[in-house]
Amino acid sequence: MPTHSQQPTLLIVTSETSEAERLMATLREARLAELSLSIPGAEHLDKVITARGCDLILCCGYDRDVEVDKVLSAYKRLKTTIPLILLADPEQWETEAARARRFGVRDIVRRADPEHLRLSVARELADLKARQAAEALNGRLRQCEQGILQLAEVTRAGVAFVQDGLHLEVNQSYARLFGQLSTEEVLSTPLLDLFEPEYHAAIRDLLKSTGPADPGSIVLLDVGCRRPDATRFDARLLASPSEFEGESCLRLILQPIETPPIYAVATAPPTAGLAPLIAEIESHIDEQRLVIRPFAIFYIRVAKISDVMREMGLSIGLELLDEFSHTLSRLIGGRGSLVRVSENGFGLIVDGLDEHGAQALAAELSAQARLPMRASVQDATVPDCQIGYFLVRDRASAPEDIINAAYRLCIGHHYVGQAVGGGPKTSAPAGGDDEATIAHKIEYALHNDQLKLVYQPIISLMGDSQENYSVLLRLFDEDENLLEAKDFIGAAIRRGLIEELDRWTLRSAIDVIGQRRRAGHSLSLFVNLSEDTLRNPNTVLWICDCLREFDVRGNWLTIQFREDVVVGNLASIGKLVETLHKIKCRVAVNHFGTTERPEMLLQALALDFVLLRPSLAQGLADDSAKQQRLVQLATLAREFNVRSVVTGVEDARALTVLWTAGVDYVQGNFLQRPSTTLEVQT
Structure with missing residues (x-):
């Protein structure tokens, strides 16, 4: 390897x-x-x-x-x-x-x-x-500081950054706690003026004792606060060292004592918004996107609340939802972190659950989390909430993608689950001796140079002179038997070997590009990346190293992702596509057109190519419905300035249809079967 x-x-x-x-x-x-x-x-x-x-x-x-x-x-x-x-x-x-x-x-x-x-x-x-x-740590620190500021804007707790007893920045909740409509009024007020005189000495000591020299110190203090109209309230003050715009300061988090502290989750009504849920997910994942603590994420939706509101009115409906959230919090207790993310939706994170445990918890909540009895339109035999759950382990995608996955599972079925990270996206993973044997063959091939690249040309119908090839992987086992990718990729994904295969393929392809370009050929290769590889934040840096090592330009390489992988990891893919474009690599989505609204994908991502699914080209000349669908997809790609590739072309009659539809490129066994040589056979 x-x-x-x-x-x-x-x-x-x-x-x-x-x-x-x-x-x-x-x-x-x-x-x-x-x-x-x-x-x-x-x-x-x-x-x-x-x-x-x-x-x-x-x-x-x-x-x-x-x-x-x-x-x-x-x-x-x-x-x-x-x-x-x-x-x-x-x-x-x-x-x-x-x-x-x-x-x-x-x-x-x-x-x-x-x-x-x-x-x-x-x-x-x-x-x-x-x-x-x-320098990298300083960059991460600046990102963390920016993230803290963003979280401060959405949290219900009052957050302030102070220096020498003066406010540098406060969030809207902090201003509202002190009866101010705008943050500017609070910024012009000295810190001590917001607290009762008997607490001034303690706050002065706090300002002196907690500084940048003691970055790990956190002080908790119960204080009495005063508003401009002379009314007062008791609050719990959490102080810790921080930075604001490069200046050392103190971060204060203020929570009225009549409500539970911000860190209480067990039996309190859930906090609102996606930000707390995203922060909780991030706490389970390190900077390499590896899962430190495996967890299950649940999306709980009160599906019938719209009917209740229609029958009983908005105010009563909202009141019932609040009572439901208290009931849900009580049922969960200390088992997990609950966040209300929308009017009728809740996110729940529970550590350490396997498939059986997640399914049992979903069944328990579905049976016991009920709207109050006065919701007269309810049928007692039907659950009041729908639940979808998602198991996260090994390596994770962006938090938004994880939340979206649980949400999609929730709205699709009553309560269903799926696993992510190091495992297959199916309910029954393949296993047994056959898979172990294949995994052994993969490891043997990786360590004994028994992998081989084969190439299939991507032919332009519009006169492009560049030599475009799709890269495919083959494996020789110890007995010199040749295995195609479909014979071992599934086992590689399930056994955690797919990243090694992807890296071998990428580096070998970049090496080939460098050799052919130095020989005067205008070669460009299309290489597939798996879901596990795209989740690795070091992937792009590794590609940069390979491009520099072999003196290859990024625009000679096209990175491909499957459409179903893109849909399930849209936030992660979006950031990855932006980064790949920065190093001039081109990006493609294959098996394009399987979703109901492919235009949403083109709107969300700046793609260079779309490769249509092979089944669309099969029997194309005799299938008017397929022809119409093909024209729609090719036209859609053109509208977004994306070039289209039809794969799986098996007969000459299809070429006429493809030309008429305005397709840019074609690929398939009719044109040329995958070969170990980079020459178009005529």
Whole structure:
């Protein structure tokens, strides 16, 4: 199985190729670097660094053809964090050292001192990696701060950011607690003026004791608050260190004591809105989208409330819904986190449930969560709520996609469930000895170079001169038997091997693109990605590494997703498509047209291609309904500036229909069966 290099790229400034090779041999022997570029001088230094993403610069100051002053001046103008090490003749070392310090050179190494060179390169690369990690952490911190601000806008609790006793920012709930209609009025009021005098000393101590030097400290304080009209209320104040727009401050969360604290979920009426539910889901998932704590998410809908409101009126209907939410909270108790996400919908998250436990809880809630008896239009034999649940384990998609999955299952059936993450999307996963045998064959092929790519051409009907091919995967087992993808992909998904197969396929395809492009061919490959791979947040970074390693442009690669995967992970896919477009990769959806409203998919995602499902091309010439559907889909794709591909073409008569329909590309065994060679057979 090919593995991509994690070694850094060095830029060597020298006019002698042999000298660059000698330096690289020294560093390669110490396993410090594998990849290098060389340039003869300061010209194009900035372009090379920008285009090739170098990690370290070595400047051979002893090379007579290298104008060191120009190189150092160009380096200083770049203001880059990439370290530069100057190599000098021993007799010139003192002179060069004084000059190099003025230009920000990280180290000066004598020409004939390979040990110093190795130590210096190792230190600078480690330092660069630490700085990049710190920068990434700062970026994540800024995102977290932004997320806190967004959550503060939707929470019912009062949230304020204060510094030196003055308000920096407050949310609308905080202003309402103090009887103000706008946040501006509260911002102009000192913090102490909002509390009764007897609590001023405690709050002053709080402001002094909880600061940035103690980032983990959290203080809980019961206080008396006062409004401008002299009315007062008791509240619980939660204070913790935070940052606002880069400034250290204190975050205050204020909750009136007459209502339960914000962290109580067990028997309290559920909080409202999607934000708390999304935050709860995120707490179960790490930054790699791996599930730290497996959980089940339930969507509970009071389906008949619209009938109740029609018969009894809006006010009574809302009152009944509030009572229902209390009943639901009481039934759940401390077993999970309940959030009211809409007028008649509730989200519930319960840790550690398997399929049997989730089904049992759904049945229990369906039987016992009832509207009050005075809802006279209710039939006691029919449940008052519909429930859909979704089991999440291994790797998860975006929280919005998880919530949508539970919602779709709820509105589709009475109470049904499905699992996600490392498992199949079916109710009865395949198992037994056959699957274990196939999984063994996959692992053997991955570790013994027994995988092979085959290619099927995608032919343009509109005169496109680019060589487009769809990439397919084949596997040889220990007995040299050839297995097609349909024989092992299902087992790979269920056994958690699909990401390894995807990465092997992607890297091998990018390598092939690089070889063919250097040979003068205008090749572009279409590669499928699985659901597990798209959920991995490191996928795009890994693709970038492969593109850089093989010197391949992103627009020579098209990443494909199945339509059913896209529909079930729309939020995750949307972000992924944006990121792929940033690195110039093209994006396609295959098996297009299976949903009732495919235009919604085109509106939500900026796609480059849609590949229609193969069944649409079967018997096309004799099926007027299929012809009409084909014309609709091709026209729809054109309206969104998306090129259409019809797959599964098996006969010549279909080509006439496809041409008339305005289809852009065709693919199928009639044109050419999948082959190990990248040549269109005529």
